[in-house]
Amino acid sequence: MSDELFDGLNIAASGLTAHRQWMDLIAGNIANANTTRTPEGGPFRRQLAVFMEMTDDSGRSRGVKVQQQIEDDSELRKVYEPQHPDADAEGYVSYPNVNVVAEMVDLIAASRAYEANATTLEALKSNFMRALQTLQA
Amino acid sequence: MVDVLGRDVTLAALAASQSALDRRLELLAQNIANVNTPGYKRRDVDFTAELAAALDAPADSRGERVSNLGQVVAREIVEEQLFLRPDLGGVDLDREMAELAKTQLRLAATNQLLYKKIRQYRSVIKEGRI
Amino acid sequence: MMEGGIKPMDWRFQPIEPISELSPQAPQQKQTEADGPSFVEMLRGQLDQVIDLQNDAERLQQELAAGRIDDINQVILAVQKADLALTFTLELRNKVIEAYQEISRMQI
Numbered sequence: 001m002s003d004e005l006f007d008g009l010n011i012a013a014s015g016l017t018a019h020r021q022w023m024d025l026i027a028g029n030i031a032n033a034n035t036t037r038t039p040e041g042g043p044f045r046r047q048l049a050v051f052m053e054m055t056d057d058s059g060r061s062r063g064v065k066v067q068q069q070i071e072d073d074s075e076l077r078k079v080y081e082p083q084h085p086d087a088d089a090e091g092y093v094s095y096p097n098v099n100v101v102a103e104m105v106d107l108i109a110a111s112r113a114y115e116a117n118a119t120t121l122e123a124l125k126s127n128f129m130r131a132l133q134t135l136q137a
Numbered sequence: 138m139v140d141v142l143g144r145d146v147t148l149a150a151l152a153a154s155q156s157a158l159d160r161r162l163e164l165l166a167q168n169i170a171n172v173n174t175p176g177y178k179r180r181d182v183d184f185t186a187e188l189a190a191a192l193d194a195p196a197d198s199r200g201e202r203v204s205n206l207g208q209v210v211a212r213e214i215v216e217e218q219l220f221l222r223p224d225l226g227g228v229d230l231d232r233e234m235a236e237l238a239k240t241q242l243r244l245a246a247t248n249q250l251l252y253k254k255i256r257q258y259r260s261v262i263k264e265g266r267i
Numbered sequence: 268m269m270e271g272g273i274k275p276m277d278w279r280f281q282p283i284e285p286i287s288e289l290s291p292q293a294p295q296q297k298q299t300e301a302d303g304p305s306f307v308e309m310l311r312g313q314l315d316q317v318i319d320l321q322n323d324a325e326r327l328q329q330e331l332a333a334g335r336i337d338d339i340n341q342v343i344l345a346v347q348k349a350d351l352a353l354t355f356t357l358e359l360r361n362k363v364i365e366a367y368q369e370i371s372r373m374q375i
Contacts, residue, residue: 008163015170022173051174053167063170113172116230120169123241124162130248131155137255147325147332154332185334192333246339250328253346257353264357 007060008124014054014063015117021066022049022110026103033098036086043086044096046072072097141258144199149206150192151251157184157211158244164213165240168233177226178219179233182211306363313359317352324349 003010025047035044052067074097082091142148164180171177187209196202219227304312324345330336 008166011163011166011170015166015172018170019173051171053171053174053177061167063167064174109173112230113169116169116172116234119234120166120237123237124166127159127162127241127244130245134248134252134255137252137259147328150329150332189333189335192329246331246342250331250342250346253350257350261353261357264361 007062009121009128011061011063012117012121012124014065016114016121018049018051018064018066019110019114019117022051023107023114025049025069026107026110029096029098030100030103030107033096033100033103035096036084036093043076043094044098045076046074046096046098048072141262142255144203145254146192146199146202146206148251148254149203150188151247151254153188153191153206153209154184155244155247155251157182157188157209158240158247160184160211160213161240162237162244165233165237168228169230169237171226172228172230172233174226174228176219177228179216179227180213181216181236182213184211187211310356310360313356317349317356320345320349320352 029046032038032044038044048070049066050068050070051064054062054065056062076097077095078092079095080091081087081093084093087093161182161184164182168177168179188206188211191202191205191209194205196205216227219225324342327336327342327345331339331342336342
């Protein structure tokens with residue numbers, strides 16, 4: 001079933017999904033800001049969302065998606081804590097490369113974008129409904 | 138003659154305007170979805186230029202003018218402006234939201250006028266008895 | 268025939284009465300004309316007004332579609348005026364037809 005009638009709505013919905021995924025990532029970063037040991041071994045590394053425009057086969061825009069989730073490979077925070085169980089040979093503990101303030105800034109941006117897409121979805125919906133009303137004329 | 142609305146230039150103009158504005162809403166939705174997409178360039182339509190040209194152009198009859206208006210396709214543009222940081226695209230969210238609001242208002246006006254016009258036709262056809 | 272005592276100069280300055288005033292036919296001609304414009308003329312004049320108002324409304328709506336209006340109120344006002352004029356005229360016509368039908372049903 002073709003959904004082309006609702007192209008605009010689909011685009012706004014994709015914006016909601018992508019930005020919610022980003023917010024989930026940010027929440028994970030903040031929650032794990034001090035996680036020195038992960039199940040995979042090693043400290044937690046900041047997660048980043050890679051946004052990309054979605055297009056269909058004919059090149060028409062379908063909105064946006066999180067194309068992939070990658071790790072921030074910038075340097076970990078090293079703190080001298082020789083007593084810490086995860087300390088290395090020199091007594092340094094590697095903490096996640098998460099700056100909580102920076103994450104909050106990202107969270108605000110993601111949340112703003114999420115709200116904007118929600119407003120857009122509502123606008124597109126009410127426009128469609130309003131157009132239908134002329135049938136009652 | 139059965140196509141009662143087929144010679145109404147105003148109706149054709151309003152309908153063409155509505156098409157272009159609908160398309161604009163969709164492009165604004167694309168911009169807003171991609172506000173955080175690196176390298177994305179914002180899109181828009183110039184929804185009045187072609188329409189104004191079709192209205193101003195000489196036409197032999199009302200039917201011809203209606204036909205001209207029916208063929209108006211609003212010109213879509215891609216703005217090359219990107220912001221300086223590489224991780225940003227070309228979308229200013231505040232601007233897009235303002236344009237969204239303006240487009241909605243224009244659509245509301247256009248819609249109401251179309252509604253009124255069709256009502257008038259119906260009322261005249263029924264000889265003033267609704 | 269000149270009366271005695273009137274100087275020759277006097278009659279030359281007497282105005283000549285318009286013939287129509289003196290003519291016994293004049294009053295009857297006036298009685299056969301209707302008083303004021305006919306109903307058909309009045310209705311026709313009204314329709315002209317309706318058409319003018321409608322043209323104004325059409326023009327402004329087209330200007331709005333072409334993005335050349337900076338005050339929405341002038342469009343709204345023009346559309347309302349045209350609509351009211353049309354509705355008024357249609358209603359007037361209906362009432363006249365009703366009255367005519369009622370009269371023609373009256374038994375004499």
